[in-house]
Amino acid sequence: MATLGMRRKKKQVKETGSERKPERLGSLRWLKSLIVDPVNPDDVDGFDPRMVSAIRPFAETMARHYLRMEIKGWENIPDGPALMVGNHNAGITFLETFGLFSRWYDHRPDDILHWLVHDAMLAMPGLRTFLSRGGCVRASHKTADMALDLGRKVAVFPGGNLEAFRPYKDRYKIVFGGHKGFVRLAYRHGVPIVPIVIVGGHESFFVLHDGRRVAKMLGIKRFLRSDTCPIFVGLPWGIGVGPIFHLHLPTKSHIRILPPIQVKDFGNGEDGDEAAIDAIYEAVTSSMQAIMDEVAADRRFPVLG
Numbered sequence: 001m002a003t004l005g006m007r008r009k010k011k012q013v014k015e016t017g018s019e020r021k022p023e024r025l026g027s028l029r030w031l032k033s034l035i036v037d038p039v040n041p042d043d044v045d046g047f048d049p050r051m052v053s054a055i056r057p058f059a060e061t062m063a064r065h066y067l068r069m070e071i072k073g074w075e076n077i078p079d080g081p082a083l084m085v086g087n088h089n090a091g092i093t094f095l096e097t098f099g100l101f102s103r104w105y106d107h108r109p110d111d112i113l114h115w116l117v118h119d120a121m122l123a124m125p126g127l128r129t130f131l132s133r134g135g136c137v138r139a140s141h142k143t144a145d146m147a148l149d150l151g152r153k154v155a156v157f158p159g160g161n162l163e164a165f166r167p168y169k170d171r172y173k174i175v176f177g178g179h180k181g182f183v184r185l186a187y188r189h190g191v192p193i194v195p196i197v198i199v200g201g202h203e204s205f206f207v208l209h210d211g212r213r214v215a216k217m218l219g220i221k222r223f224l225r226s227d228t229c230p231i232f233v234g235l236p237w238g239i240g241v242g243p244i245f246h247l248h249l250p251t252k253s254h255i256r257i258l259p260p261i262q263v264k265d266f267g268n269g270e271d272g273d274e275a276a277i278d279a280i281y282e283a284v285t286s287s288m289q290a291i292m293d294e295v296a297a298d299r300r301f302p303v304l305g
Contacts, residue, residue, distance in 0.1 A: 030050060041131075044146045044147045051133035059098040063099030070254050073256050073259075076194065076259045077111075081154075082191050082260065083148075084194050085182055085284060087157065087159060087197060088161075090201035092245050093248045094201065095204075115131075116154060116156045116157075120225070163176065165211075193280070197254075200252050201248070201251055210228045212228055235247035251302075
């Protein structure tokens with residue numbers, strides 16, 4: 001009887017092992033495809049839910065323990081397509097977006113969010129595949145149009161490089177630089193704008209000067225699409241020059257999701273209705289600045305929060 005039991009046990013182990021092997025092979029094939037398969041950053045079809053599942057444990061650990069992230073205002077996110085408009089922090093090393101990415105799928109598991117990303121990030125083959133499968137697309141009206149037409153949400157940071165490298169003294173300022181393309185995008189699709197205020201990451205390095213004049217003299221915008229050539233103090237460089245990565249300090253992060261702004265309340269959005277465009281731009285930026293001032297007032301120390 002003992003021998004028969006052992007044989008049965010071995011058979012069960014063998015069968016279980018044979019069942020797990022295809023699963024492992026499937027995972028290996030997916031990992032291989034993640035690295036080598038081409039993706040099109042101008043197409044929203046690159047999104048892969050498995051990538052979300054794979055990234056989230058790491059992203060949540062970083063958000064919870066490294067950034068001590070607090071997010072409020074989930075109830076303000078409407079159903080259906082919408083434009084999520086945020087301020088850009090921390091230069092290129094914008095870690096707060098990973099925390100928001102993780103928490104998003106906790107609260108909106110079936111609501112795909114596409115992120116409009118700078119060309120430079122999508123120019124790196126490995127990183128391009130990783131980002132594209134996580135929902136990132138090239139920052140353009142074409143990609144945003146495709147995502148909104150599918151009823152999805154799109155995250156955009158209109159301040160771009162200018163805001164990402166704003167001087168340290170302006171870390172609590174919304175700096176969109178007059179970029180109003182996001183308003184026209186929302187008008188075109190008739191979708192609400194949901195402002196998102198992010199505070200904390202801009203304390204992870206010390207920007208001395210944004211270097212806009214230097215960037216213009218060197219023609220950096222032509223090949224890097226950057227309006228700035230910043231000079232900053234940060235790890236690991238000590239003194240860093242240019243729109244380059246830095247080691248993000250463990251800054252306390254606060255994110256506030258504001259009530260949606262309905263663009264249809266400002267007019268019909270016809271071409272040439274610049275008064276309405278300006279009014280919406282002002283409504284978005286002023287509401288974001290008010291909340292940023294409120295959150296900043298409660299922060300006692302840089303980095304620590």
